[in-house]
Amino acid sequence: MFTLTRQNALIVLSGIVLLAFFLRLHNAGKYGIYFDEKSTLLISQGVCLEGANQKDVFTKKYFTPQEFWAPKTIADFVEANIRGDIGNSPSYYAVLWAWMEVFGLSDLSMRLPSVLFSTFTVVLLFVFVRRHFKSDSLALVSSGLAAIEPFFVAYSQMARNYSMSFFLTLLATHVFLLIMEQVKQSPHNKPVGLYISYGLIFAISVLSHYLTVTVFLCHGIYALFYLRNRSAWFTLAGTAIIGLGLISLWFIFGGGKYTFQTLAYQAKFYKNIAETNPLGSPFGMILPATIPNITKRAVPIFTDLFIFTNGLGSALIGLRNSALALLLGGVFTFLLHRSLTARTPQRPVWLQVAPTLILIAGMPVYSVVPLRFLVLSAAVPIIYLIVYHVLTKTDSQQKRLVLLMVLLTFVPTFFLLFMAWRSGHTFGITQRYSGFSFPYVCILIAMGLKQLVAIPRGFSLPVAAVLAVQLFFVAELLGHIYDGEQGKYTYFEKPRIENPYWYSAKQLEQQYAQGDTILYPNMKRMIYDEKIDKTYSPVALLDAQLVNVYLPEKATYIQRIDPDERDKIVLVKGNTGQKITIFDLKNVRY
Template sequence: MSLSPHRRTSVFILAGILLLAFILRIYRLDTYGIWFDEKATLLITQGVVHEGANQHDVFDKKDSPYFTPQEFWKPKTIADYNEAIARGDIGHSPAYYVILWIWLKLFGLSDFSIRFPSVIFSTLTVLLLYFFVKRHFRQDPEVANRLALISAFIAAIEPLFIAQSHIARNYSMTFFLTLLSTHVFLVIIEKEKKRKVPLRLYVGYGALVTVSILSHYLTITVFLCHGLYTLLYVRKWPMWYKFGASFAVAIGLVALWLTYGGGQTTFFTLNHQAQFYRHIALTNPLNSTFGIVLPATVPNVFWRSLPVWSDLVLFTNGLASAAVGYRNVAVALLIGVLSVALIHRYRNQRQPPQWIKLALPALFLAGAIYYTANPLQHLVLSATLPFFYLLGAALLEDFRPNDRPLLVFLVLLSLVPTLFLLLMAFRSGHTYGITQRYSGFSFPYVIILVAILILKLSTQKLWLSLPLAAILLIQSGLIVQLLQRIYNDTAPKYTSFAIPRIANPFWASAKKIEALYAPGDTVLYPSLKRHEYSDIDKSGRPYAIIEAQLVNLYLPKDATYYQRIDPNEPDKIVLVKGRTGQKITIFDLEGMKYRY
């Protein structure tokens, strides 16, 4: 069956978008070494507890301080994996670790390998978003296809998606799973109207709910939106029962993990963390090693969440942190209000006055001349109110009445995950958890709303569309600059670093040890004093062994290299030659410089 020219063009465009998405995600994937959370990921996938609480027979032998890679790599049990997840990631993400464990068994252990599943899930999210939009926005097939392609393109260049695809954590996987769950949820509702729902769809939906929650507990916020939609718009009681049964089975399976698996420490750890960060917020909010942690007052939560809200939307990305000076912001917002007034007054007139063709550019440029800092960002800020106005107009004007439930659903999915973070901040008394990746499940739905706006903009008269399109182009340039900072490891909000990391020093150390080690030599690892904040952190030793663990992950599993912890050395990994006693510095960690 041959495709029509229109379909063939769409396929080529979609293929180009997917290729772009893949290239943007795989580019410089393993340039920088693993950071703290990825270290936990790597250890957990090998059944190793961070700091060795399940490795006393390796690091704490009574008759000898020495250990070998062969001893480090002894076979692990299910209990070891459970304990590793419980202690290393608060009993979190077992589904992700299972998938990554299988992946590493197939493709080996390296920075590139442990991050590549994130690339796959992130690219699949772009593809799934295309089919999601095309399936559920069906008022006009051609319009739905354009909307789907625009949504896929925005997802392909979304900075959060790209940044998370470079990290060996569960977020890219959960973005994909929750979008797939929402798709199946809507398909069930659609088919129930025709009484054609096979049981396997409900089973599949329940499985997706289970795997999603077992990939990240905060995915529950997406399913809360599913429940709200059911409450508001589903009027068939049998559907309530079937969805209820799916949720009950899913929650039951999650409860098994929380009761008998590695998740049994979850609630204890979450409660401890809440108390710990609340204490920091009250005693040392600005200078702690955990960053700025403020008490959860209304002003603090507002200002901390503002960048999160801003970065949800592509055309406001970065504006919350780039807007400087009350007068600059006031002028930008005033120009936005005046622009909305002009747009509202003349947008639907067949023959608006001639002066309106210059009004919007003149307004925006007048502000750009005034701004005393970050003029481009403030110029974009001045256009945000017109953008939101057009989005509201699109939602009200371009959809049929029976599309309204879907639009309300999109808005719920766009807002609820972040609102949940704010609620939890007030409940826990601190602002530490208000961060973008914890509400990243909202991004696919916000992207659809932005695509609706862009499609609306493309249908407006030139006096309106050209100035706003030019500002979107400027914002695109700012997004490109942000992507460059992400690739250069200098975007702290997305990479946690303002100074670029080096390539993985633990992998490099292991390869250097392999090359230089001879029988009779000894590898010495540094030891720092450990701070144990709770029972979960306790390993029974006062010093850290994490550097020894990480290097051994990259050493041959059958090697018998003699190694030990040097209690007198805080920073250097050293190889001591057995015949001469010569000390060769394998790597100098320089305090905490390479330990984060």
Template structure:
């Protein structure tokens, strides 16, 4: 192994280790949020609110139930019902994987989230190999680009945040990137007529697993189809890929026709109508956040932060830029910087004033900005960065590489553009959100790495001031990561106020510690709203608190428990001999329930 190769392996190992540490750090610091509660129940074949647990919670002869009854063995039908009722028939591949994982490693919060940590870390490693295989510059340049891309993926806030969440996102990001990797290998091999059947089978399996991990992964495969349509001229390749995709959709159709996916389209239709009604009648104080009618201006303004946050050096700018005049001045400064770079970057004798022009322009803007001057400084450097990306795409690659580069751009944009199209179709802006376009981020990380590599190939009078701006933006990213770790970044963690440790796990441990034969555990309940047939459990009250505590109780325990319909907040242990009531945990309304 050459010295360069050893150094590269050492750096990559450090990057992957850093990625793992950043994803593991504080991964179990906070309790489960609402979607994760669905995750833990569904993975065990239990619908939220127990539509398949009437024999546990609705016995005609007794209001009592035990953990042993709660944990009665579940069937495939139970699993299908749990997915259809609790997650619109979504993500069966993820839940099946998680069921296997929990069987092996248990039900702690860290165990539940650990697959997300692993897939998040593997995505970083795969980004490196993706670049090494498909972006062919000189060996050293490609290796450097691959390392930069992997590092950007390592510190990307969305990747870190979703590695702390027991949901399907990091698995979907990994699967779609791997599917794209295999897709490009197929295209490459077909040029030499060496693509094996095994590659097509692997691609078919990855398409199926991706869609069955998250339905919106179809946006990635739409990009694959457009690439074939525009850049692949061989009918046999069209045919083979078409058959692969048809077979993959056939497997998905089995789930949609005979599994829990049967509820998907009906539930999506209902949700579109429900959110459109909220957008038209109660866009602000509706309990779901800001939901606006899908007019062109509303969708445009909702899309700006989603697009901005795709790129790590513009992350957060859309919400910090206040005032049109400030933004216009920042863009004008950016345009002037581009003009100077374009005019003088290749001149042998650079005029002395040019060497100070870019930092002078950037600092001059700081004197003008009336609010958030550092964020506007970063905004003013945004256009030069994208100009450098354009230079890299035009200068550093051969004409034959242009289809691949356009493919990366398509993969970076189409998932978000699809969300905008669906917003207009459904009539509301609720779905225009960052996590639904997360499949784009690996490819954006590669484009950002191209910008950075091109930046440091420039003369110092260009690279130093723009690198200083990158350093400032890195500080903002570090602050954002601190907010994510402290559970105070609602865009990423769904919370602006930090959660506590898992109250349901704590309650289960407390019950095990205090319970003696003859005692009874009482669970609080809230009134339920049942919007659709899929929501109906036959009860006017909820049992979710009881379900979540029982998830953590021993499976063979015979603790007597019941729902107390007169109590809304407190989990209470009633001692059998004395009648003493001990409060196990006070859930305080909805504080710990969402």
């Protein structure tokens, strides 16, 4: 019989980490960069979107890669961050710049930090749970869930700040709990190193993504409930003030000083769309922030938080089917509760088959996607098992920790909903902005799964079978992510191709000869606000910029923007005037 010793736990963890790394690395460099990643690429090189800090390059009729790659200053990086990401995530861009200085510039290299941070999150989650919940089995199940969580996998393959922010906020919660533990054990001894670490992680986290403040808000709420040491309060307050001081430097002297101005403009801009053209804007569906509209957008956010309800958001629109599924799940859970709380251990024979019959009773009735509603039925007893485990299998200290896990699960999303209501539009209600919750959700689900194996088989086997069905849906979702076509996480209605800019650069390197000229598209650029968008050029330069990023820095290829072309990158041979189409970017700019 397998015994979960500390050594065996580490062996199992190694397998989980290898699985997590494989799932994140698979196809990570296959597809071309989408718009946010284009911003990431240019910002990390100190290049402003549309060339605001390259006027000396693009105001001339002809330019070269060598001119494009002229050395950049800190001011260039700051301005690129302002124009490309409203001054958000400077710590992430600093990490990415250092990474690519060492490992080179490619799509895979650009995404690898996200792959690694996401994998580190799986490892850190094991450490976190084992340290604070004192359970190797719970730690392994939690990290195993994080390893296969589609949300983590999807964002690990994007060159954006999210995976780094998820790791940092989990690390911050770990250090925060260590501080709370030290204060309880030794009220008069200050863990100075932990306070310093917490303050630094706080500053770096907020500068990796501003919305990480929701995690630290949860820490503050938890401290209000349970911290009764005046000295510790003063020290934590001092730590927060120092951290805010470090962050304020970015808002006073760096790109952050434009953040609030831009956010205010965006709030008005998207609110206007919500009120005038909610269904037909180029930014997708943006609805007025009424309670029904906010609820409609919030339902899939909450269901996708939990891996056992992932994908149920669309199914819940069918109210009659949902009501029946929840009713059957409720009956199943009632029988389960009676069984677990019965005074005598004897259970009637009918309880061996009745739970299964109850779960599948709705299958002939559900009018659409019956397996989805079967999963919804099973979600009710799983939630019950989480609560049962917390109430009966945890001590008072662990119950306090569970409260923190619940806060961290729901507060970030409720913060988004509040901000949407305050702004008057639903544009910002999206999973990635509250993705800091996922590690803590994994812990709660792990508690339910741990309890599942301890209940009578008449109840555990049908629930386990339904979870296997949901695991199939999760695997299907991962397949769509790898195919680059999952709209929920990758924003694409059709699969992407390999990076057309990298391909074009390699073709130009092979075919360019002295005397040739490279022509780039001159696609009309949308300018939404003259005050915010002060770029001098009335036309889009992005295609030319992105090809030049992949060209050799010392190259002297003659290039210009073609005033008559909208989509094609063309090489004009100098000796014959022949025009060779290097790439047609129509419908592949993403």
